[in-house]
Amino acid sequence: MAAAAATQKIRWGELEEDDAGDLDFLLPPRVVFGPDENGFKKVVEYRFDDEGNKVKVTTTTRVRKLARARLSKSALERRAWPKFGDAVHEDVGARLTMVSTEEIVLERPRAPGSKAEEPSASGDPLASKSGAVLMVCRTCGKKGDHWTSKCPYKDLAPPTETFVDRPPTADGSGPSGGPVKGAYVPPSLRAGATDRVGHDMRRRNDENSVRVTNLSEDTREPDLLELFRTFGPVSRVYVAVDQKTGSSRGFGFVNFVHREDAEKAISKLNGYGYDNLILRVEWATPRPN
DNA sequence: CATGAGCGT
Structure with missing residues (x-):
């Protein structure tokens, strides 16, 4: 019983502290005016001050004008764009975003796993055979043994215009500022070139x-x-x-x-x-x- | 301490 009385006492103490809050229901309700055409919003509310006196508090804020001012001019421009897609019947500026229900079909030349379109009647024998016969080394010509990049003779191979390592440079030029190896070289220059400097650069380094x-x-x-x-x-x-x-x-x-x-x-x-x-x-x- | 991904003419 003594314990119960003690807790009772503490609760009374808490209530006394919260007194002002508990009396808030006596105050007139909070009223909001606006915002008006200039974006001004007025809030009138009442509360008790420290001495227990009822005071009226009026807060005025500006909402819409500020929000408008935050939009960049490009954003304002975008708002004026005509609606498209499912939104064509919306008024301009009416809705900023909406979920599209349009179906957008992505086309691929060939879906993964599907076979290449083949002329069924003629039936190219090479097309039906897989793997081995397609693997023909471009360096030594051997079929079904290794890829070009794995060719045991690749370092002895005459230079080709492909498979050139090139250094990544900001402007796309080579180390000396000249054109990058592997870039397109017109046939006239290819045939005529007598001494090809650094031709062994084309090997994997x-x-x-x-x-x-x-x-x-x-x-x-x-x-x-x-x-x-x-x-x-x-x-x-x-x-x-x-x-x-x-x-x-x-x-x-x-x-x-x-x-x-x-x-x-x-x-x-x-x-x-x-x-x-x-x-x-x-x-x-x-x-x- | 320690040695690399995946592509496919």
């Missing part, structure tokens, strides 16, 4: 591949490029990423167009503090395959 380890978790390819491009044109950057988690595996590769640049990068960046870790930069052993 995996020898200029640099392995970077001890990368921090959030270092990505653009970061690596930023870091390594100061040494010379970079033909590829790669950061190994865990396919499942998407997080970096902490190592990557940078391929340089020129071996000397790779050497410089190794000597300058190996042991370089980057993103709170010490980088290890060294020659990469060529990828198996």
Whole structure:
């Protein structure tokens, strides 16, 4: 019983504190006027002040004009666009967004899994055979054995105009400012060219591949490029990423167009503090395959 | 500590 009395007492104390709030129902209701044509909204409300006196509080705010002013002029322009699609019958400016029920058919030349359209009657024998016969090496001509890129003779092959590694540069020009290898070369220039400088550049330059380890978790390819491009044109950057988690595996590769640049990068960046870790930069052993 | 994806003439 004593305990009950005590809690009762505490509740009375709480009630006394909340007294003003409890008497709010005695006050006239809050009234809102507007907003008027100028966007002015007036709110009139009553409350008790600290001495328990009833006071009237009037708040005036401007709503619509301000909201209008926030729209950029391009947004205002877009509002004036005629409606289209399902909204054609809406008034201009009436509704800003609506869900479209239109069906938009995406066309593909060939849906995945479907067969190429074949002239059924004539029945091209090559078309029905799969895999092997389609795999014809363009370098040595061998069928069904390897792809062109895997050809054991690929480094001995005469230069072709395709499969050229090219360094990514901002303006699309090559390292010397000239046209990038692999860009279209008119036949006149192709046939006439007597000494073709750097024709072995067209081979995959995996020898200029640099392995970077001890990368921090959030270092990505653009970061690596930023870091390594100061040494010379970079033909590829790669950061190994865990396919499942998407997080970096902490190592990557940078391929340089020129071996000397790779050497410089190794000597300058190996042991370089980057993103709170010490980088290890060294020659990469060529990828198996 | 540590060596990369997937495309397909």
